[in-house]
Amino acid sequence: MASLARYDIVERDKAGIVTASYIALGGSTRVDVIQPQSPKSYAQLMLDVFLPAGYPQSVTNDYIQYQIYDSLQAFSSSIAGMLASRAVLQGVGVGDASASPTAALLLSVLQECMGRMAGIVFAHRLGSALEPECKMYRLAADVFNDTAMVLDCVSPAFPKPVRVAVLGVSGVLRALCGVCAGSAKASLSAHFARKGNLGEVNAKDSSQETVISLLGMLAGSVVVSWVSSPMATWSTLIALLSIHLATNYAAVKAVSMRCLNRQRANIVFSSILQHAAILGPDDVSKRERVFERDGVLRWINDEILGYCRIGVSLQEMLGRIGSRHTQTGSLDLRGVNMSELLDVFADEAYILWPACSSDYEALIVLKHGCTPVDQLKSWAHALLLARRQRGHSLRGKPHDDDASELKNRLIAELRQTLEDTRDVFEKYVGGLKDKGWDLDVAALETRTGTRAQIEGS
Numbered sequence: 001m002a003s004l005a006r007y008d009i010v011e012r013d014k015a016g017i018v019t020a021s022y023i024a025l026g027g028s029t030r031v032d033v034i035q036p037q038s039p040k041s042y043a044q045l046m047l048d049v050f051l052p053a054g055y056p057q058s059v060t061n062d063y064i065q066y067q068i069y070d071s072l073q074a075f076s077s078s079i080a081g082m083l084a085s086r087a088v089l090q091g092v093g094v095g096d097a098s099a100s101p102t103a104a105l106l107l108s109v110l111q112e113c114m115g116r117m118a119g120i121v122f123a124h125r126l127g128s129a130l131e132p133e134c135k136m137y138r139l140a141a142d143v144f145n146d147t148a149m150v151l152d153c154v155s156p157a158f159p160k161p162v163r164v165a166v167l168g169v170s171g172v173l174r175a176l177c178g179v180c181a182g183s184a185k186a187s188l189s190a191h192f193a194r195k196g197n198l199g200e201v202n203a204k205d206s207s208q209e210t211v212i213s214l215l216g217m218l219a220g221s222v223v224v225s226w227v228s229s230p231m232a233t234w235s236t237l238i239a240l241l242s243i244h245l246a247t248n249y250a251a252v253k254a255v256s257m258r259c260l261n262r263q264r265a266n267i268v269f270s271s272i273l274q275h276a277a278i279l280g281p282d283d284v285s286k287r288e289r290v291f292e293r294d295g296v297l298r299w300i301n302d303e304i305l306g307y308c309r310i311g312v313s314l315q316e317m318l319g320r321i322g323s324r325h326t327q328t329g330s331l332d333l334r335g336v337n338m339s340e341l342l343d344v345f346a347d348e349a350y351i352l353w354p355a356c357s358s359d360y361e362a363l364i365v366l367k368h369g370c371t372p373v374d375q376l377k378s379w380a381h382a383l384l385l386a387r388r389q390r391g392h393s394l395r396g397k398p399h400d401d402d403a404s405e406l407k408n409r410l411i412a413e414l415r416q417t418l419e420d421t422r423d424v425f426e427k428y429v430g431g432l433k434d435k436g437w438d439l440d441v442a443a444l445e446t447r448t449g450t451r452a453q454i455e456g457s
Contacts, residue, residue, distance in 0.1 A: 139290050268437070297360070344411065
């Protein structure tokens with residue numbers, strides 16, 4: 001017996017917009033199709049070519065603001081790049097009857113070689129820091145690129161031997177720009193993609209860049225044909241580079257990252273410890289600096305409490321506690337019982353030790369199997385301990401204190417602050433996730449660190 005039920009079917013795109021409705025009546029072969037009342041305009045269809053499918057639901061809220069500023073900076077950079085390219089052509093001898101094509105080729109090869117070698121070294125030295133500090137390196141990439149453009153434009157003013165060195169440095173800076181921009185772009189794209197659409201976000205970003213570059217080339221063709229005198233060239237270049245850096249700064253400031261790097265961890269945990277208030281990604285984005293000192297422990301009122309290094313080796317930490325015997329190579333911890341220190345952190349995935357000096361510097365050894373949350377706990381512990389020691393007699397060695405007594409007091413302080421840190425994480429870690437923070441991403445180490453595997457008997 002045929003079913004007499006009625007079926008209403010609604011089709012939606014990735015953004016949740018209704019594309020069509022269907023009505024099927026039981027016992028009938030007829031299906032009614034209802035089209036939406038207001039189909040997409042031609043402008044919307046054109047935008048769909050350059051925006052990820054399902055926009056705006058498929059990307060984060062800060063995506064469009066970043067892309068607008070990013071497009072403006074790319075446009076100004078394209079025009080400035082044409083002025084710099086004209087200067088490079090002059091530098092290699094275009095228009096000079098005595099110039100040799102072979103010399104120009106060799107100069108190009110030299111630039112490529114210097115740039116590629118510099119890129120390899122830079123990626124090796126700072127590769128681990130590019131993702132945690134992607135906003136900083138995204139802006140740094142354009143600082144490198146703009147500096148390279150300035151060097152290109154001044155290169156014709158130098159004699160040929162110096163000109164080669166100037167253009168070589170320019171090539172190195174462009175290579176550094178490529179490493180920074182490529183890595184930062186990958187991290188930002190992963191941040192923007194909310195629906196597992198990282199590949200599409202990258203593809204649409206490439207389409208946007210292509211159109212902006214074409215428009216920039218067209219506008220640049222007009223600019224270079226009208227701007228020829230040195231004064232006009234430099235005035236135009238400085239204006240374009242100023243717009244380029246300003247829009248780039250606005251672009252990275254518009255991004256609200258959801259992972260906690262060192263600076264964001266300082267802001268979030270100091271707010272919790274000071275005001276018992278959890279700040280979300282948008283609130284932290286307004287407070288964070290694009291360029292911040294490496295490893296600084298900064299309180300929410302911008303007071304610098306000291307510095308911290310995470311992921312250091314156990315040997316380095318023990319070397320800061322005591323001294324090495326020159327003959328045997330063994331370490332004398334000068335009043336610190338190693339087993340007592342390990343007992344303090346027996347149930348934690350890290351070991352923390354504050355250096356006894358006028359400038360507070362915490363060293364964190366991470367244990368084998370530590371998680372991103374463990375790393376955040378170690379950083380919050382170092383921040384809390386620095387705050388407690390601010391203006392405290394534990395910072396530095398008093399003249400009337402014995403070194404062993406001071407270190408025993410440090411052990412006691414470590415125990416107390418560890419208990420307080422545990423309480424904070426037990427109470428607030430759920431709230432951090434509810435605020436939108438991704439605690440599963442490790443973004444505190446900016447250098448390749450080590451892990452200690454500790455076994456007791």
